Structure formats: C-alpha cells, structure tokens
Amino acid sequence: MTTVRYDLTRFSELGLAEPLLRAIGAEGYTTPTPIQAGAIPPLLTGRDVVGVAQTGTGKTAAFVLPMLQALSALPRRAAPGEPRALIVAPTRELAAQIGACVQSYGRFLHLSSTVIFGGVSAQPQLAALRRGPDIVIATPGRLLDHMGTGAVRLSGVIWAVLDEADQMLDLGFLPAIRRIMAKVPKARRTALFSATMPPPIRTLAQEFLHDPQEVSVTPAARPADLVTQSAIRVPAADKRAALVDILRGKTMTSAIVFTRTKHGADRVARHLAQEGLAAGAIHGNKSQSQRERTLRDFKNGAIAILVATDIAARGLDIEGVSHVINFELPNVPESYVHRIGRTARAGASGTAVSLCDDAERPLLRDIEKLIKRTLIDWPDEPNRRAPQPNERQKTAAPAGKSKSGSRRRRGSRPISRAA
Ligand code: AMP
Numbered sequence: 001m002t003t004v005r006y007d008l009t010r011f012s013e014l015g016l017a018e019p020l021l022r023a024i025g026a027e028g029y030t031t032p033t034p035i036q037a038g039a040i041p042p043l044l045t046g047r048d049v050v051g052v053a054q055t056g057t058g059k060t061a062a063f064v065l066p067m068l069q070a071l072s073a074l075p076r077r078a079a080p081g082e083p084r085a086l087i088v089a090p091t092r093e094l095a096a097q098i099g100a101c102v103q104s105y106g107r108f109l110h111l112s113s114t115v116i117f118g119g120v121s122a123q124p125q126l127a128a129l130r131r132g133p134d135i136v137i138a139t140p141g142r143l144l145d146h147m148g149t150g151a152v153r154l155s156g157v158i159w160a161v162l163d164e165a166d167q168m169l170d171l172g173f174l175p176a177i178r179r180i181m182a183k184v185p186k187a188r189r190t191a192l193f194s195a196t197m198p199p200p201i202r203t204l205a206q207e208f209l210h211d212p213q214e215v216s217v218t219p220a221a222r223p224a225d226l227v228t229q230s231a232i233r234v235p236a237a238d239k240r241a242a243l244v245d246i247l248r249g250k251t252m253t254s255a256i257v258f259t260r261t262k263h264g265a266d267r268v269a270r271h272l273a274q275e276g277l278a279a280g281a282i283h284g285n286k287s288q289s290q291r292e293r294t295l296r297d298f299k300n301g302a303i304a305i306l307v308a309t310d311i312a313a314r315g316l317d318i319e320g321v322s323h324v325i326n327f328e329l330p331n332v333p334e335s336y337v338h339r340i341g342r343t344a345r346a347g348a349s350g351t352a353v354s355l356c357d358d359a360e361r362p363l364l365r366d367i368e369k370l371i372k373r374t375l376i377d378w379p380d381e382p383n384r385r386a387p388q389p390n391e392r393q394k395t396a397a398p399a400g401k402s403k404s405g406s407r408r409r410r411g412s413r414p415i416s417r418a419a
Pocket of ligand 1: 028029030031032033036054055056057058059060061319
C-alpha cells in the first residue's frame with residue numbers, strides 16, 4: 001500500500017465530470033473534504049483505495065462520486081438483477097443513507113440504484129432488482145439471500161465498495177463478505193473504507209484490493225479534534241440524575257445517549273420521558289418502521305434526545321447533534337470513538353460526556369489508552385498522568401457557534417451540560 005497526500009482544494013480540480021460537479025453544487029458543497037481530495041483522484045484514474053475515515057468526514061461522496069463517473073461512462077447499462085456496482089455496508093441505516101447520497105449525487109446522470117437490507121419484506125426489493133438497477137447498496141445478509149435465489153447476480157459488477165469495514169468485522173460479517181466478493185469479477189475497482197485500521201482490516205484489504213492506495217484523514221481510532229471530551233465519575237445509581245442534569249444544560253441542542261443494552265436504552269428513554277424530556281430509543285428490537293419514525297423525529301427536531309445502542313447508531317448521519325453522552329461506557333474502546341463521532345460532524349464542534357461508575361474503570365482505562373488522553377483522574381491512582389487543563393472540563397462551544405451557519409438545522413434551544 002502506498003500513502004499519498006493530496007492538497008487539492010477545489011472539486012473542479014479533482015477530475016469530476018460536469019453532471020457531478022453540478023450535483024455537488026446543488027448540495028451546497030464548495031470545497032472537497034480531505035478524504036474526498038485524497039480518494040477521488042486515484043479512484044478516478046483506476047486505483048483501488050483504502051480510505052481510513054470516520055463517518056462525518058464526507059467519505060460517502062469520496063467513493064460514490066468516482067463510482068458514478070465510472071458507471072456513467074459505460075456503454076452497457078445493467079441487465080435485470082445484474083448491477084454494475086455494489087456497495088456493502090454493515091447496517092440498514094447506513095445502507096439507506098448511502099442510497100440517498102447515490103440518488104442526490106447522481107441526480108443529473110441516468111443511472112438507477114436500489115437499497116437492499118434485512119428486516120423488511122423482500123418483495124419490493126425483488127421488484128426493484130428486476131428493474132435492473134446499475135447500483136446496489138446492500139447489507140451482507142439480505143444480499144446473500146437474494147444471491148441465493150438468483151434475484152441478484154454479481155457477475156457484471158465492475159465497482160465494489162466495502163464501507164465501514166471495521167464494523168462489518170465486529171458484526172461477524174467476514175464470512176458473508178468473502179462469499180459476496182467471491183462472486184464479483186476480479187477485474188473491478190474496489191474501495192474499502194474503515195474508521196479504524198487494525199490488522200484484520202489490513203488483511204481484508206490485501207485479500208480484496210489490488211495494490212491499493214491508502215488515504216487516511218484521521219489517524220486510526222482518534223476522535224475528531226472538534227469534540228470536547230470529558231468524563232464524570234458517578235455511581236451507577238446516580239447516573240440517571242446526572243444525565244438529566246446534562247440534558248437540561250444550556251448548550252445542549254440535541255443529544256445521542258448511548259447505553260450498552262437494548263433494555264437499558266428503553267429504560268433510559270422511559271426515565272427521560274418521566275422527567276419531561278422528549279426522547280426516543282433506537283435499537284435492534286425495534287421494528288424498521290419504529291426506528292425510521294424515531295430517526296425522523298430526531299432529525300426534524302421533534303425529539304431532542306435519541307437513546308441508542310452502539311449497533312443501532314452505527315453510521316448514523318445526523319447533523320446538529322451537540323452532545324454525545326455515554327450513559328454506560330462501551331465494552332470495546334473503539335466504540336467510544338465511533339460514538340463520539342456522532343457529534344462534531346463535518347467541521348462542527350460537539351461535546352462528549354461519559355458517565356463512569358467505579359465498575360467501569362477498566363473500560364475507561366482502555367479508552368484513555370486508545371485516545372491517548374486522561375478523562376478522569378482517579379485519586380487513588382497516583383501514578384497516572386494528571387489530566388491537562390485543556391483536556392477536561394472544557395467549556396463547550398456556545399450552541400450558537402457550534403455549527404457552521406449553513407449546516408445548522410436545529411433551533412438552538414438552550415440547554416446546557418453540567419460536566
Ligand atoms: P459522510 O462522512 O459521508 O457521512 O458525510 C458527512 C456529512 O458531510 C454529510 O451530511 C454530507 O452531506 C456532508 N458533506 C460531504 N461532503 C461535503 C463537502 N465537500 N462539503 C460539505 N459537506 C459535505
């Protein structure tokens with residue numbers, strides 16, 4: 001793998017065709033993000049790319065734009081059930097979001113796409129596949145089902161993307177990905193995106209990509225610099241009260257609260273409702289329509305608080321989230337980085353607060369090791385490095401200044417944190 005730095009600042013310099021530049025303009029994007037500046041040129045010129053980037057960095061456009069350009073240049077369109085491009089993503093929410101990006105970036109091209117995921121009826125998906133979409137965006141399980149029945153064949157695919165590869169591995173999708181990729185012709189362009197680059201992902205990249213160029217915008221497993229992080233030592237029994245205090249704080253406009261379990265998410269959402277704070281929960285036990293409704297309410301500001309488990313929140317692209325609160329610390333330290341990446345998106349700033357009881361101390365230690373920062377100074381651990389003044393108890397950016405003008409959708413209902 002070679003790593004190259006790009007310093008291109010304008011979309012027109014990246015080599016994108018006019019209909020794509022027009023779509024980008026219509027989206028209101030003026031400048032490519034670093035992952036876009038780094039990944040689009042090699043992908044356009046035929047290199048495979050490994051992109052190390054979190055959600056919120058603009059990574060979706062980084063692979064969708066060159067993919068659309070390549071497909072629009074093809075003389076042959078897709079036959080029924082035989083897409084020309086395949087994007088595999090770990091969750092249905094992420095697949096749906098990528099699908100929406102494909103639609104909007106491709107609005108001036110005559111290409112069609114469809115999104116395939118589990119948990120919903122297969123019939124409309126079968127009908128969509130029969131219409132011969134050029135691009136299929138899918139979660140691994142349901143895609144395999146459709147491959148099994150012959151509803152989709154991958155023999156015409158020339159462009160493949162594995163998005164959030166680290167998450168796919170965490171969710172145990174590696175065998176499924178192998179079975180899927182075995183059916184995609186070798187002569188193809190492949191892009192793999194991942195927030196972190198542990199050794200298993202490198203192995204995966206070597207397995208499926210040909211001499212890829214690595215484009216890395218955030219050092220692996222490092223949270224966005226614009227997130228102000230703090231942690232509060234609080235007994236488990238007092239966590240709910242602490243959470244309510246934070247949510248009633250002045251700088252909070254909207255928050256995602258993370259719990260470790262589905263039942264925990266429900267319990268916290270119920271408690272918040274009793275306290276008069278409008279909250280909705282999303283997790284794997286909710287039906288697709290319940291999840292979609294809750295997400296819609298959260299995105300349009302009808303509810304200011306979303307309570308979620310790690311998997312349910314994976315890849316969610318929601319702007320204007322001022323706070324991420326870890327009601328419970330995650331078991332896997334990388335999840336902490338993923339969680340707090342839900343705030344401070346695309347250049348905005350955000351606040352992450354973790355509520356940590358004594359039993360969670362080992363989990364906190366793992367997180368601190370990963371992010372190379374001290375979040376809580378435990379008095380009975382004298383050998384630990386004292387936290388730096390600018391690492392803790394930082395004042396959150398005032399709500400009004402926390403987002404760059406055009407990206408802010410939510411009213412800045414003043415609520416503030418109490419860390
Ligand atoms: P992603 O990392 O792909 O989930 O993108 C995060 C957010 O950034 C999305 O809401 C995109 O619409 C937005 N975005 C992507 N590229 C740009 C850009 N060049 N300028 C401004 N916003 C962008």
